[in-house]
Amino acid sequence: MAKExxxxxxxxxxxxxxxxxxxxxCIKADLIGYTSVKGCMAIKPAGYAxxxxxxxxxxxxxxxxxxxxxxxxxxxxxNLLNKExxxxxxxxxxxxxxxxxGSEKLQERLCIRPTSETLFCDFYSKDIQxxxxxxxxxxxWCSVLRWEKTTRPFLRSREFLWQEGHTxxxxxxxxxxxxxxxxxxxxxxxxxxxxxxxxxxxxxxxxKFAGAKHTYTVEALMHDGKALQxxxxxxxxxxxxxxxxxxxxxxxxxxxxxxQTSWGMxxxxxxxxIMVHGDNSGLVxxxxxxxxxxxxxxxxxxxxxxxxxxxxxxxxxxxxxIRAGLDDSAKSPGWKFSEQEMRGIPxxxxxxxxxxxxxxxxxxxxxxxxxxxxxxxxIPAKAAELLEAVQNDMFSRAKAHMESHTYDAADYETxxxxxxxxxxxxxxxxxxxxxxxxxIKADTTATSRCIPFQQIKVGETCVCCGKPAKSxxxxxxxx
Amino acid sequence: MAKExxxxxxxxxxxxxxxxxxxxxCIKADLIGYTSVKGCMAIKPAGYAxxxxxxxxxxxxxxxxxxxxxxxxxxxxxNLLNKExxxxxxxxxxxxxxxxxGSEKLQERLCIRPTSETLFCDFYSKDIQxxxxxxxxxxxWCSVLRWEKTTRPFLRSREFLWQEGHTxxxxxxxxxxxxxxxxxxxxxxxxxxxxxxxxxxxxxxxxKFAGAKHTYTVEALMHDGKALQxxxxxxxxxxxxxxxxxxxxxxxxxxxxxxQTSWGMxxxxxxxxIMVHGDNSGLVxxxxxxxxxxxxxxxxxxxxxxxxxxxxxxxxxxxxxIRAGLDDSAKSPGWKFSEQEMRGIPxxxxxxxxxxxxxxxxxxxxxxxxxxxxxxxxIPAKAAELLEAVQNDMFSRAKAHMESHTYDAADYETxxxxxxxxxxxxxxxxxxxxxxxxxIKADTTATSRCIPFQQIKVGETCVCCGKPAKSxxxxxxxx
Numbered sequence: 001m002a003k004e005x006x007x008x009x010x011x012x013x014x015x016x017x018x019x020x021x022x023x024x025x026c027i028k029a030d031l032i033g034y035t036s037v038k039g040c041m042a043i044k045p046a047g048y049a050x051x052x053x054x055x056x057x058x059x060x061x062x063x064x065x066x067x068x069x070x071x072x073x074x075x076x077x078x079n080l081l082n083k084e085x086x087x088x089x090x091x092x093x094x095x096x097x098x099x100x101x102g103s104e105k106l107q108e109r110l111c112i113r114p115t116s117e118t119l120f121c122d123f124y125s126k127d128i129q130x131x132x133x134x135x136x137x138x139x140x141w142c143s144v145l146r147w148e149k150t151t152r153p154f155l156r157s158r159e160f161l162w163q164e165g166h167t168x169x170x171x172x173x174x175x176x177x178x179x180x181x182x183x184x185x186x187x188x189x190x191x192x193x194x195x196x197x198x199x200x201x202x203x204x205x206x207x208k209f210a211g212a213k214h215t216y217t218v219e220a221l222m223h224d225g226k227a228l229q230x231x232x233x234x235x236x237x238x239x240x241x242x243x244x245x246x247x248x249x250x251x252x253x254x255x256x257x258x259x260q261t262s263w264g265m266x267x268x269x270x271x272x273x274i275m276v277h278g279d280n281s282g283l284v285x286x287x288x289x290x291x292x293x294x295x296x297x298x299x300x301x302x303x304x305x306x307x308x309x310x311x312x313x314x315x316x317x318x319x320x321x322i323r324a325g326l327d328d329s330a331k332s333p334g335w336k337f338s339e340q341e342m343r344g345i346p347x348x349x350x351x352x353x354x355x356x357x358x359x360x361x362x363x364x365x366x367x368x369x370x371x372x373x374x375x376x377x378x379i380p381a382k383a384a385e386l387l388e389a390v391q392n393d394m395f396s397r398a399k400a401h402m403e404s405h406t407y408d409a410a411d412y413e414t415x416x417x418x419x420x421x422x423x424x425x426x427x428x429x430x431x432x433x434x435x436x437x438x439x440i441k442a443d444t445t446a447t448s449r450c451i452p453f454q455q456i457k458v459g460e461t462c463v464c465c466g467k468p469a470k471s472x473x474x475x476x477x478x479x
Numbered sequence: 480m481a482k483e484x485x486x487x488x489x490x491x492x493x494x495x496x497x498x499x500x501x502x503x504x505c506i507k508a509d510l511i512g513y514t515s516v517k518g519c520m521a522i523k524p525a526g527y528a529x530x531x532x533x534x535x536x537x538x539x540x541x542x543x544x545x546x547x548x549x550x551x552x553x554x555x556x557x558n559l560l561n562k563e564x565x566x567x568x569x570x571x572x573x574x575x576x577x578x579x580x581g582s583e584k585l586q587e588r589l590c591i592r593p594t595s596e597t598l599f600c601d602f603y604s605k606d607i608q609x610x611x612x613x614x615x616x617x618x619x620w621c622s623v624l625r626w627e628k629t630t631r632p633f634l635r636s637r638e639f640l641w642q643e644g645h646t647x648x649x650x651x652x653x654x655x656x657x658x659x660x661x662x663x664x665x666x667x668x669x670x671x672x673x674x675x676x677x678x679x680x681x682x683x684x685x686x687k688f689a690g691a692k693h694t695y696t697v698e699a700l701m702h703d704g705k706a707l708q709x710x711x712x713x714x715x716x717x718x719x720x721x722x723x724x725x726x727x728x729x730x731x732x733x734x735x736x737x738x739q740t741s742w743g744m745x746x747x748x749x750x751x752x753i754m755v756h757g758d759n760s761g762l763v764x765x766x767x768x769x770x771x772x773x774x775x776x777x778x779x780x781x782x783x784x785x786x787x788x789x790x791x792x793x794x795x796x797x798x799x800x801i802r803a804g805l806d807d808s809a810k811s812p813g814w815k816f817s818e819q820e821m822r823g824i825p826x827x828x829x830x831x832x833x834x835x836x837x838x839x840x841x842x843x844x845x846x847x848x849x850x851x852x853x854x855x856x857x858i859p860a861k862a863a864e865l866l867e868a869v870q871n872d873m874f875s876r877a878k879a880h881m882e883s884h885t886y887d888a889a890d891y892e893t894x895x896x897x898x899x900x901x902x903x904x905x906x907x908x909x910x911x912x913x914x915x916x917x918x919i920k921a922d923t924t925a926t927s928r929c930i931p932f933q934q935i936k937v938g939e940t941c942v943c944c945g946k947p948a949k950s951x952x953x954x955x956x957x958x
Contacts, residue, residue, distance in 0.1 A: 033602060033605065033606060034605070035551070035552055035598065035601065035602060036556060036559055036601050037552040037554050037555070037556060037589070037598075040552035040553075040554065041552075042549065042550070042551050042552070042598075042602050043549055043550040044549055045547035045548065045549055045617070048547075048548045048549050048550055049547075049548070051550075052548065068524035068527075068528075069524065069527045069528070069531060070521065070522055070523055070524055070527050071521070071522040071527055071530075071622075071640060072514070072521050073514055073516040073519035073520075073521070073638055074519075074553075074591075074622060074624070074638055075516050075519065075575075075624075075638070076516070077515060077516060080515055092581075092582075093581045093582065094581055095580075095581065096554075096577045096579070096580050096581075096589075097577060097578065097579040097580075098575045098576060098577050098578075098591065099576065099577075099578045099579065100575070100576040100578065100588075101574075101575050101576075101626035102571075102572045102573050102574065102575075102626045103571075103572065109579075110516070110575075112553075112577065112591070119514065119516075119521075122514065122515050123512060123514060123521050126512065126513070127512055138524070142622070143550075143553055143621070145553070145554075147580035147581045159552055159553055159554070161550060
């Protein structure tokens with residue numbers, strides 16, 4: 001059968017062209033397909049199964065903190081969008097407008113949600129009366145649309161899948177607490193499940209969400225040294241509540257504005273996972289998120305007893321709670337090895353007549369390609385240990401990469417030289433003025449990624465203007 | 480605290496005004512809220528939690544049959560929609576059109592998907608080359624939009640949530656097999672989980688899906704005797720494959736068209752559940768779908784030991800795998816009883832100081848209000864039995880209702896009298912001609928619901944025209 005299919009086609013090496021490597025992996029690992037809808041991709045089974053696992057893990061963590069899921073309409077009437085001026089200015093250039101329903105022109109046009117603060121505010125303004133109705137801790141899983149000019153799979157597409165949490169609280173303190181709490185949920189999820197180390201911090205006013213008082217962010221570093229914003233959590237204070245008249249009668253019988261937050265994570269994190277862990281053989285999936293954690297590959301599967309034993313091993317793995325597959329297709333073992341490597345399956349088990357004779361099998365890690373010979377009856381226990389080791393090692397390697405690609409700069413010449421020559425984060429002091437951010441962007445294309453919660457001093461004065469510094473900032477070129 | 484809130488407001492009785500009763504239940508049971516977006520509702524936590532359980536149960540059953548989830552764009556370019564003329568004619572009057580992206584007018588307008596056959600065909604035309612790529616058994620969970628003039632919560636709203644399965648097969652036989660298989664999944668789910676008995680059958684050509692060769696349907700009967708189409712499964716043969724050029728090279732090396740199916744179930748089934756099981760105290764949820772299966776309600780919760788015991792009971796129920804809640808709010812027990820009845824929670828447990836003294840608690844079924852006194856240590860076991868009994872009895876009652884509201888008519892006078900005077904299904908013979916369906920609709924507003932798989936003879940000739948009958952049909956007034 002092998003001749004009927006082309007061999008797994010080589011992907012561009014990441015050293016040659018990282019962007020092309022990334023696109024090749026998305027396609028060759030069968031995560032996405034192109035569509036006739038400009039700027040929108042089809043998420044194929046291998047890609048969507050990853051998203052389902054992300055949803056499952058995140059949703060569980062949300063619910064542990066008291067989040068309830070709801071669903072709001074996908075369309076926003078123009079006058080509703082227009083009530084909060086900063087939000088409008090931020091999103092108006094990139095929304096799609098519905099102007100006709102059936103054959104009739106609409107009296108008021110509606111946009112497809114680019115984000116749903118407006119709809120939640122409208123809903124809360126009707127649904128909240130008293131302090132007893134608070135807090136509201138709602139979330140929805142849905143798709144949103146932003147009319148981007150240039151698009152890339154997962155990283156930037158016109159339509160993307162996400163969750164958006166929208167909460168309302170009686171006090172500013174409680175809203176702030178929820179904002180930080182959800183950022184921590186994102187950080188823990190990224191680190192513990194996707195094995196992606198992150199920097200937690202606050203966005204500068206220039207980079208924060210339109211209409212927010214504060215935006216908190218988790219920033220990750222890709223293999224090519226570029227930063228990727230991987231999740232954000234916004235504290236709106238009572239800014240939206242004032243614009244949308246979301247009030248409640250407090251215990252003291254006075255009418256007050258609620259304090260709101262919103263927070264979101266998108267299919268973009270699949271892109272992050274590809275760019276943090278992938279290699280020149282394709283995708284490398286962290287075991288905790290991999291739809292198939294182990295693939296059993298029989299060698300000489302037509303030989304007597306091989307398929308029976310392979311099924312037996314798969315069954316034992318499944319019984320141990322491991323997501324195990326069995327590739328019994330007519331392809332050659334070599335082809336299957338390449339294919340499972342391309343698809344990023346964390347561990348494969350090679351099992352042939354000679355192995356069976358010796359009562360053993362070969363376990364091969366995707367991340368290091370290290371081989372371990374294991375007695376067949378010990379496979380479930382050893383495989384579980386191996387998956388755990390792969391998960392931990394992937395995180396450690398990514399963390400070491402981020403740390404070795406994080407530089408400090410105390411003066412502007414060092415800053416510019418570092419950011420231009422050494423891909424990665426540059427930590428530098430900042431005066432707090434937007435002008436310096438703009439100057440730095442103009443000089444280097446780098447942007448402030450965040451003011452990290454964990455502050456250290458890497459100088460005395462602003463790296464750009466030399467005035468007294470207010471805080472240390474992570475800078476980087478970003479996706 | 481009770482005085483601070485109005486008592487649970489009475490809902491319209493279903494005998495007085497069934498439509499108003501239905502709307503009252505949707506609102507008072509906190510399933511939905513109205514929005515500023517015409518024809519679109521907000522699904523609130525209590526409503527969405529039901530949908531999540533529906534998704535979970537259906538998705539599991541889908542995957543057992545080999546279904547893989549994917550995600551296609553929400554927008555369809557006009558030229559893509561226009562390729563299949565029957566589909567266009569069926570859907571064009573009710574799609575919403577996007578004409579502007581940001582500030583620019585689009586060269587080609589795009590509609591928001593009313594259903595995604597076109598997108599899947601377009602995708603399959605690129606993705607399928609060989610018989611080895613078949614079958615494709617894909618599904619997506621998403622929202623769709625149809626520009627309805629009159630809307631009702633869950634039953635008919637402009638935007639609604641659903642799943643849509645789209646499959647491609649090498650042969651007509653395999654496509655037909657999949658069409659029936661998915662109809663059976665729907666029927667089993669409705670009956671086993673939602674406790675809704677259904678009639679399985681085929682739609683007449685007049686009532687089938689635009690562009691389909693056959694549409695199979697599961698039809699349910701609401702409490703008011705009206706029918707509700709609760710799930711459909713379509714066999715497209717190669718009609719769409721020809722329009723969208725979806726071909727494959729078969730084993731004999733010739734190019735052939737694929738054979739396709741699609742099948743969908745929507746948030747509409749939540750409406751069905753309300754209208755089949757609800758009563759004048761509100762919603763009645765089948766235990767297998769209820770987000771909270773049992774609510775523990777402490778009586779005199781400030782008395783010593785009551786809350787501790789209530790928590791102990793809840794914990795024991797959870798440990799037994801039962802979704803148990805505890806209402807420890809400051810409301811009166813009577814208020815809580817009414818509230819949990821309105822929300823349809825299958826069983827409540829009343830637990831006060833006197834009960835605790837006697838080492839017992841009172842279990843109250845929502846469906847019959849029957850009370851059982853149970854020793855506290857036996858609660859988990861007895862509760863599980865009780866939930867099972869509630870589930871089974873709800874199905875039996877709904878089945879008895881459907882059977883007692885199913886009538887036979889051998890001649891047209893009987894048919895018209897029955898359909899106009901006795902809410903329910905009328906079974907009658909049919910010649911197979913569209914003209915008779917149109918005549919019946921004109922005379923009675925009833926439509927053919929389905930040609931049931933289980934055929935029996937209820938006459939010799941077509942009930943309308945008197946010509947030789949081809950099949951027995953279920954007729955009814957429908958939502």
